[in-house]
Amino acid sequence: MSLQTLVGEIETRFTGVVIEKIVDEKKLVKIVVSPENIKSVALYLRDSLGFDHVKAVTGVDLSRLLKKESRIEVIYHLGSYTREELSKSDMALSTKLDKANPRMPSLNDVWPSCEYHEREVYEMFGVVFEGHPDLRRLLLPEYWMDMPPMLKEYEPPGR
Amino acid sequence: MTVLERKEDVRKAEFYDVGEAALKVSYGPQHPGTGHFRLVVTISGDTVLEADPDPGFVHRGEEKLAEYKTWITNIPHLERPVILDSAGIQYAYVLAVEKLMGVEPPERAKYLRPIMAELQRIGSHLYWFALYGVFLGHSTMFLWCFGDREYLVDLTSLIGGQRITHAYFVPGGVRNDAPKNVPQELVKEFSRYYRMVTGKDLPLNTTDFRKYTLAVCEFFDQRLNDYWDMFFNNELFIARTKDVGVLRREDAVRLGAVGTTLRASGVEYDNRVNNPYDAYPNFKFEVPVGIKGDCYDRAVVGFKEMRESVKIIMQAVEMMPDGPVKAKQHPINIRVPAGEAVARTEAARGEMMYYIRSDGGDKPYRVKISPPSFRLLPVMKYLLRGEQIANIPPIYWSLNYWPVEADR
Numbered sequence: 001m002s003l004q005t006l007v008g009e010i011e012t013r014f015t016g017v018v019i020e021k022i023v024d025e026k027k028l029v030k031i032v033v034s035p036e037n038i039k040s041v042a043l044y045l046r047d048s049l050g051f052d053h054v055k056a057v058t059g060v061d062l063s064r065l066l067k068k069e070s071r072i073e074v075i076y077h078l079g080s081y082t083r084e085e086l087s088k089s090d091m092a093l094s095t096k097l098d099k100a101n102p103r104m105p106s107l108n109d110v111w112p113s114c115e116y117h118e119r120e121v122y123e124m125f126g127v128v129f130e131g132h133p134d135l136r137r138l139l140l141p142e143y144w145m146d147m148p149p150m151l152k153e154y155e156p157p158g159r
Numbered sequence: 160m161t162v163l164e165r166k167e168d169v170r171k172a173e174f175y176d177v178g179e180a181a182l183k184v185s186y187g188p189q190h191p192g193t194g195h196f197r198l199v200v201t202i203s204g205d206t207v208l209e210a211d212p213d214p215g216f217v218h219r220g221e222e223k224l225a226e227y228k229t230w231i232t233n234i235p236h237l238e239r240p241v242i243l244d245s246a247g248i249q250y251a252y253v254l255a256v257e258k259l260m261g262v263e264p265p266e267r268a269k270y271l272r273p274i275m276a277e278l279q280r281i282g283s284h285l286y287w288f289a290l291y292g293v294f295l296g297h298s299t300m301f302l303w304c305f306g307d308r309e310y311l312v313d314l315t316s317l318i319g320g321q322r323i324t325h326a327y328f329v330p331g332g333v334r335n336d337a338p339k340n341v342p343q344e345l346v347k348e349f350s351r352y353y354r355m356v357t358g359k360d361l362p363l364n365t366t367d368f369r370k371y372t373l374a375v376c377e378f379f380d381q382r383l384n385d386y387w388d389m390f391f392n393n394e395l396f397i398a399r400t401k402d403v404g405v406l407r408r409e410d411a412v413r414l415g416a417v418g419t420t421l422r423a424s425g426v427e428y429d430n431r432v433n434n435p436y437d438a439y440p441n442f443k444f445e446v447p448v449g450i451k452g453d454c455y456d457r458a459v460v461g462f463k464e465m466r467e468s469v470k471i472i473m474q475a476v477e478m479m480p481d482g483p484v485k486a487k488q489h490p491i492n493i494r495v496p497a498g499e500a501v502a503r504t505e506a507a508r509g510e511m512m513y514y515i516r517s518d519g520g521d522k523p524y525r526v527k528i529s530p531p532s533f534r535l536l537p538v539m540k541y542l543l544r545g546e547q548i549a550n551i552p553p554i555y556w557s558l559n560y561w562p563v564e565a566d567r
Contacts, residue, residue: 027258027500028514053415055503056529058514065518068495077501077514081412081426087433090501102311113415116536117529124222139215139566149223156223 003029003089003120006049014041016077019096020034030075035104042076044109045093050086051078054107057117059125063099064152071096073124074104076114097127124150175271181208186551188216194562198555202548210543210551212536215430218566227524230256230493233523235326240530240564242323244283246275246315247506248530248564249328251513255544256330256501259495259517262486268332271318274372275327276504277468277475278315281379282308283507284465284559291458291556299391305370307382310375316367317341330493331486341371353378355479372476380469383462391462400454404542406556407452416538417531418509419464420558421458423449430505439480442471454557461559475496492521508532508559532565 004023010031011018020032033041045051055077062069075094079088097104106129108115118129120136126148129135140149147154166522187197195216201209221240225233237252238245250272253368257264266273275471285304292300312322318337319325327334343366348363356378406416429446431439447463449456451469497519503512510512516525535558542554 024498026452027498030499054411055510055512055534056514056527058525058527060314060516060525075514077512079415081421081428084433087428087430092501093417111415112413113534113537116533137215139218140355141215156220156225156227 003086003091006091007031009049010041013044017041025089028090028092030094032073032094032096033094035097039105039107039110040095042093042107044112045078045091049108050080050083051091052082052111053079054114054117055079056109057121057128059115059121059150060123061099061150061152062096069096070099072099072102072127073097074121074125074127076107076111094098102127104128105130108132120126124148126151161174188213194566196560196562198543198551200543200548200551205548207543207551208544209549210540212539214533214536214562214565216548216566217563221567222526222528225523228520229491229521230495230523231329231491233526234329235324237526237528238324238326239509240528240567241283241506241561243286244279244507245324246272246279246319246327247504248285248511249326250436250504251511252329252515252526253328254504255500255515256495256512258376259498259504259515260330260493261496262331264332264437264486265483266480267336268484269484270475271333271484272328272437273439273442273478274337274472274475275318275325275333276506277471278311278318280468280489280507281465282311282315285460287387287461287556287559288390288458294371294552294556295396295397297390297393300386303386303389305493307379310352311379311433313345313349314372314375317345329485333484336484338368340366341368342366346371349375356382366412370477373473376469376473376476379492382464383466383469386462391420391459396458397455399553400557403454403550404546404557405451405453407540408544410541411452411538412535414541415534416509417534418505418507418559419457419460420535420538422447422510423460425450430510431502434503436445436502436504437472438475438478441499442474444470444474454553456555457559494521495521495523507559509534509565528567530564530567532559532561533567535560536565 007023016092017037019034022030058075060073062071062073073094073096075092078091118132121127122135123137123140181201181203183201186200188195197212197213199213200207211466238249240249285308287306289301316322319327344543353361397483404426408425411421427446432446445465447460449460495517497517501514501517503510512529514527
């Protein structure tokens with residue numbers, strides 16, 4: 001099954017939930033949903049379509065793109081070890097959060113593999129994952145007092 | 160209560176009431192041979208109740224740095240996290256940029272890249288086993304691995320120009336071609352080592368690059384038999400690693416394990432086969448898989464992988480066509496069309512993933528690195544729970560975890 005039919009399946013099952021999509025099997029297949037719906041779509045992707053682990057959770061600050069949006073995008077890169085035909089292309093589930101108050105439900109109970117990835121996005125972008133069992137700083141030093149460093153407003157010192 | 164019973168108990172309980180007997184110990188952050196890393200372990204007696212991996216001591220902000228550098232000047236610093244597997248770790252970056260630019264490397268470059276990546280995979284695995292040996296009190300393995308690694312590193316320096324961190328891959332090919340000839344001194348040095356190890360004379364009196372590479376590969380392939388007798392089939396090694404840190408198949412999938420750890424648990428997943436790139440579909444090689452998923456299986460899968468890498472290098476050297484190695488000479492400032500792309504490769508430690516977003520400028524808008532070591536953190540946390548303190552080193556080293564790579 002190609003990812004294109006798979007995205008079609010998601011769209012028919014969850015009508016009106018997919019806000020945006022990119023379908024390019026060579027580069028990236030991405031569906032954008034709202035934070036309220038992300039958990040139900042995630043459960044469907046895991047239980048019915050066989051995406052059993054998260055490869056990465058990426059945060060992107062969208063405020064300096066050509067089309068300026070004061071939002072943070074959180075992308076879950078999904079993968080499957082159990083279904084071989086899904087391993088050739090890259091599937092991603094994403095959501096866009098308000099930059100002033102970035103909050104979304106944690107998907108840690110759907111995919112336990114994203115525990116540390118979510119912690120990283122929390123410290124680097126300030127996104128609060130509600131329901132995460134252990135939302136602490138991960139990589140930054142304990143004395144870090146500045147804003148989350150991966151936001152575009154943050155200018156590294158010495159430049 | 161026996162240790163085994165307690166272990167099952169700890170595994171089952173979600174929250175373990177540690178009571179007053181528990182002690183929180185900081186394991187690290189000394190440099191365990193790979194980079195600074197700390198484990199905060201809660202222990203009762205000598206049983207680990209909870210292990211909390213604490214990375215970040217060698218965090219360098221590579222992802223932020225990548226947003227300030229141009230597409231080409233990003234390459235050297237992105238391979239710094241794992242200098243001994245520098246080709247493997249930046250491979251995916253170059254592939255992702257190529258996807259966005261829509262360029263395809265020439266045929267010869269598609270063979271040179273796997274040669275470099277596989278040489279570094281072997282070098283990286285040798286480094287792994289050298290330190291694994293040291294931490295289990297087997298220093299012969301350390302000396303042997305480093306002795307043999309030297310000749311493979313010499314090969315990478317012949318191709319890439321430096322011993323480590325070559326910045327060899329560029330979007331649209333590789334930086335330079337492999338040399339036609341090997342320096343006479345290198346052949347002399349290798350034949351001296353060959354005579355020392357095997358007691359025979361090197362059946363080679365040419366400086367031809369292909370023949371020299373094949374000779375080194377054949378020598379190393381034979382040498383692996385010695386490794387098996389000396390280290391992997393060694394009573395001491397088996398006693399420390401067999402049935403220790405068992406990761407079942409379903410747990411490996413659930414926790415998102417990668418690389419040798421994943422394959423040792425019986426999941427046949429290798430990006431060189433499942434998501435092939437460059438010339439990998441043309442090579443015949445196997446993906447070694449373990450059965451049980453204990454520390455011993457993880458080491459043996461790594462050992463067998465070296466043999467498969469030798470096979471790939473020998474095939475690539477034979478099959479490599481002549482021709483250009485670069486699509487065209489790129490200026491330092493390239494512009495990449497706007498868009499998003501993901502590329503995945505199999506680095507020495509497992510699946511390496513890059514997510515790249517471009518806004519059409521001369522610098523990336525966002526570069527996300529998802530290194531294999533970072534994805535092993537939940538596995539490490541799971542495996543150490545309920546183990547004895549003495550089993551921390553075998554489990555830690557069996558994962559082939561590299562702190563600098565995880566921290567970026």
